[in-house]
Amino acid sequence: MSVTIKDIAKRAGVSITTVSRALNGYPDIHPRTRERVLRIADELNFRPNAVARSLVMKKSKTIGLIISELTCSPSSHHFIFDIIRGVHDQAALMGYDVILSATSPNQQQEISYMELCTRRQLDGVLLMGVRTDDRYLQEVLDASVPCVLIDVPLISKTCGHVMVDNVCGARMAVQHLVDIGHRRIGMINGHRQAYVSFDRLKGYRQALKENGLTFDPDQVFDGNFEEDAGVEGVNRLLSRFPDMTALFCASDMIAVGALRALQQWGKRVPEDVAVVGYDDIDLARYIHPPLTTIHQPRYQMGKKAAELLVRMLSGGKGEAVVLEPQLIARESTIR
Amino acid sequence: MSVTIKDIAKRAGVSITTVSRALNGYPDIHPRTRERVLRIADELNFRPNAVARSLVMKKSKTIGLIISELTCSPSSHHFIFDIIRGVHDQAALMGYDVILSATSPNQQQEISYMELCTRRQLDGVLLMGVRTDDRYLQEVLDASVPCVLIDVPLISKTCGHVMVDNVCGARMAVQHLVDIGHRRIGMINGHRQAYVSFDRLKGYRQALKENGLTFDPDQVFDGNFEEDAGVEGVNRLLSRFPDMTALFCASDMIAVGALRALQQWGKRVPEDVAVVGYDDIDLARYIHPPLTTIHQPRYQMGKKAAELLVRMLSGGKGEAVVLEPQLIARESTIR
DNA sequence: TTGAAAGCGCTAACAT
DNA sequence: ATGTTAGCGCTTTCAA
Numbered sequence: 001m002s003v004t005i006k007d008i009a010k011r012a013g014v015s016i017t018t019v020s021r022a023l024n025g026y027p028d029i030h031p032r033t034r035e036r037v038l039r040i041a042d043e044l045n046f047r048p049n050a051v052a053r054s055l056v057m058k059k060s061k062t063i064g065l066i067i068s069e070l071t072c073s074p075s076s077h078h079f080i081f082d083i084i085r086g087v088h089d090q091a092a093l094m095g096y097d098v099i100l101s102a103t104s105p106n107q108q109q110e111i112s113y114m115e116l117c118t119r120r121q122l123d124g125v126l127l128m129g130v131r132t133d134d135r136y137l138q139e140v141l142d143a144s145v146p147c148v149l150i151d152v153p154l155i156s157k158t159c160g161h162v163m164v165d166n167v168c169g170a171r172m173a174v175q176h177l178v179d180i181g182h183r184r185i186g187m188i189n190g191h192r193q194a195y196v197s198f199d200r201l202k203g204y205r206q207a208l209k210e211n212g213l214t215f216d217p218d219q220v221f222d223g224n225f226e227e228d229a230g231v232e233g234v235n236r237l238l239s240r241f242p243d244m245t246a247l248f249c250a251s252d253m254i255a256v257g258a259l260r261a262l263q264q265w266g267k268r269v270p271e272d273v274a275v276v277g278y279d280d281i282d283l284a285r286y287i288h289p290p291l292t293t294i295h296q297p298r299y300q301m302g303k304k305a306a307e308l309l310v311r312m313l314s315g316g317k318g319e320a321v322v323l324e325p326q327l328i329a330r331e332s333t334i335r
Numbered sequence: 336m337s338v339t340i341k342d343i344a345k346r347a348g349v350s351i352t353t354v355s356r357a358l359n360g361y362p363d364i365h366p367r368t369r370e371r372v373l374r375i376a377d378e379l380n381f382r383p384n385a386v387a388r389s390l391v392m393k394k395s396k397t398i399g400l401i402i403s404e405l406t407c408s409p410s411s412h413h414f415i416f417d418i419i420r421g422v423h424d425q426a427a428l429m430g431y432d433v434i435l436s437a438t439s440p441n442q443q444q445e446i447s448y449m450e451l452c453t454r455r456q457l458d459g460v461l462l463m464g465v466r467t468d469d470r471y472l473q474e475v476l477d478a479s480v481p482c483v484l485i486d487v488p489l490i491s492k493t494c495g496h497v498m499v500d501n502v503c504g505a506r507m508a509v510q511h512l513v514d515i516g517h518r519r520i521g522m523i524n525g526h527r528q529a530y531v532s533f534d535r536l537k538g539y540r541q542a543l544k545e546n547g548l549t550f551d552p553d554q555v556f557d558g559n560f561e562e563d564a565g566v567e568g569v570n571r572l573l574s575r576f577p578d579m580t581a582l583f584c585a586s587d588m589i590a591v592g593a594l595r596a597l598q599q600w601g602k603r604v605p606e607d608v609a610v611v612g613y614d615d616i617d618l619a620r621y622i623h624p625p626l627t628t629i630h631q632p633r634y635q636m637g638k639k640a641a642e643l644l645v646r647m648l649s650g651g652k653g654e655a656v657v658l659e660p661q662l663i664a665r666e667s668t669i670r
Numbered sequence: 671t672t673g674a675a676a677g678c679g680c681t682a683a684c685a686t
Numbered sequence: 687a688t689g690t691t692a693g694c695g696c697t698t699t700c701a702a
Contacts, residue, residue, distance in 0.1 A: 339695055341696095351696080352697085352698085384694090384695055391695085391697050
């Protein structure tokens with residue numbers, strides 16, 4: 001049996017109320033009493049029971065980190081882990097615990113969003129990896145529990161989000177290609193159910209336009225964020241546009257696949273075709289040739305998301321936090 | 336305000352006791368009553384309050400996943416993320432939620448092991464990444480909360496562990512090198528505060544012995560699990576043993592560093608020096624040359640750990656779960 | 671088969 | 687400055 005405030009009260013010869021107040025630093029308590037209570041609590045090695053407190057306070061000091069099924073794709077961990085760390089560190093800093101959850105692939109196991117929240121009395125939720133067509137999204141908007149979305153640009157009274165500016169990132173990538181002389185630039189995009197795909201395409205178009213290049217939808221291959229899409233994308237794009245000299249990929253894994261396919265086409269990178277990826281996962285540095293890519297501040301995304309959520313928990317409104325991407329030039333575009 | 340069993344009781348015209356029993360599937364309840372209660376609960380969209388239940392049951396159906404500071408090293412995410420997934424999936428399957436925690440670098444923030452457990456009423460704890468000299472370890476052994484250690488071979492009444500057989504893994508690696516003709520085999524090990532380092536060295540020695548090769552401590556470089564150690568290890572080892580033809584590295588990141596250093600020495604891999612890594616992180620497949628390595632079933636480790644912990648929670652004793660590593664031969668040893 | 675009552679450990683009116 | 691009392695939502699004796 002563990003020590004409760006009752007034990008302390010008995011030992012200190014005061015009521016449990018006094019103990020509670022002393023422990024929680026209320027002002028209306030005699031310094032000597034407080035001191036004695038604190039000392040005894042320490043002697044008894046007292047640990048407050050967060051569960052009991054949650055029950056009466058109706059606040060659990062816990063946030064849920066929900067990772068959508070989508071994000072459990074083979075390559076996603078490069079991306080997710082840093083975000084998890086950022087979320088955890090910032091949450092801990094602010095006195096919150098993080099419960100991990102995932103929208104599971106097998107339907108039967110699936111727990112509804114609200115169910116999770118109410119069951120565990122979550123104060124708020126962080127949601128990442130949801131697709132535009134995810135049914136969770138509607139639940140989130142309907143729910144009263146504050147929520148911060150990662151990479152999904154929705155905003156409402158109870159909803160905010162954190163993103164990296166994808167339009168900007170894509171523009172930087174394409175502008176970089178233009179700057180080093182490319183005019184025939186293809187794109188391999190992620191799947192259409194990701195918000196980021198939409199913005200990256202937009203950035204690609206903008207950059208072309210800004211440089212007086214015409215946008216041709218056929219020069220964009222819609223795949224997914226995995227390696228395979230890179231392979232298929234190159235095959236399609238190159239057979240249709242043999243004179244393509246540059247490729248913007250919506251993820252580093254796509255770029256990895258592209259690199260492989262380009263090699264099979266006998267194209268040298270960057271001499272024949274320059275390649276830019278997106279994400280700056282560890283692999284980008286180590287692959288051959290090292291990949292020029294758009295860096296996303298993943299740890300910061302997690303931190304900012306947790307920060308925003310806690311702000312919302314204390315009455316703040318949902319807002320949009322947009323972080324800046326960064327171009328990392330490596331040898332896949334310049335030698 | 337959310338729906339409670341009281342609301343259901345009122346609406347159904349029964350006592351809250353009856354509602355509780357009906358909801359929890361007790362047998363001593365009239366089928367018709369149960370049915371009505373269930374229907375009303377559903378109509379009202381009732382969600383049991385896990386916090387209240389935890390308070391009275393003294394079981395939170397929550398386990399803590401504590402990741403030691405150590406494990407937050409730059410390269411560790413390759414390894415950890417899969418374990419987290421395994422833990423989460425298996426825990427969810429068995430009705431447990433997972434709270435994420437970390438032993439934080441800044442001392443002041445540091446929460447004691449027991450504090451975390453009692454505060455959140457954790458039913459059990461999973462601990463990974465602790466060093467042999469970590470003070471958490473003693474707390475764990477002293478504590479009454481069941482605990483499963485990952486990659487730390489301790490066992491007690493309340494403690495079990497999950498590991499991959501590191502002696503075996505190292506032997507496989509070295510045996511592989513011997514099999515393809517190497518006799519002068521160096522090793523770059525991780526730091527000494529990791530249990531796995533000890534076992535991998537043991538496996539290295541065993542394999543040498545089994546093949547009639549003599550063990551020379553100078554042929555082992557003790558570094559850490561990061562890339563830098565690989566670079567430094569190669570430099571040290573090669574300047575002392577210019578005729579070394581093979582290298583066993585205690586992590587893939589070490590091997591990556593080794594590959595880089597070897598190149599600077601003008602050594603071709605695998606022609607001049609063969610390299611074997613450990614872990615089989617994603618990078619191993621993509622680096623040039625693709626790395627021969629020892630695969631660790633990371634997702635399984637997480638799953639098994641959660642499984643063991645839950646078994647212990649229902650009265651099981653601490654036990655040792657040992658998984659099998661697997662040799663993945665790639666081009667860093669054979670062309 | 672059902673209900674009344676106690677209580678898990680804590681906080682928070684409302685006295686005093 | 688301190689104590690009394692009433693809950694938070696649930697489970698669980700014990701009686702009926």
